[in-house]
């Protein structure tokens with residue numbers, strides 16, 4: 001749950017930033033990871049049929065390459081829609097990065113023509129940590145990142 005002031009603060013910081021490409025994506029992950037429920041904040045880029053870990057803030061993960069269709073991340077691409085998972089323990093198709101993760105949100109990043117460039121993936125330590133307000137913030141964040149992807 002994100003209030004509109006917090007959302008606006010993060011988005012205006014990113015919009016006004018002079019950074020671009022990987023540096024902007026790293027800045028975005030830092031800002032997001034400061035939010036209380038955000039315990040791992042990262043970006044995967046879509047390269048063919050593979051999601052490849054890009055910038056992130058949080059514990060190191062072995063899951064640097066995730067095939068489309070696998071896990072929450074791969075499902076988002078396969079189904080072409082964002083994933084908001086209330087309790088990851090209810091999923092069969094889940095790749096655990098950390099045993100303390102309880103909820104997860106994955107939001108696709110698209111360029112202006114709608115092509116998927118990648119995704120923002122956030123893990124939370126509490127059940128039901130994310131809702132439509134988080135999805136809206138991450139969608140808007142992704143739009144800023146897509147404009148300055150290179």
Ligand code: SME
Nearest residue numbers: 071072073074094095097
């Ligand atoms: N849990 C994800 C894998 C990525 S880690 O959370 C960083 C998934 O099921 O796809």
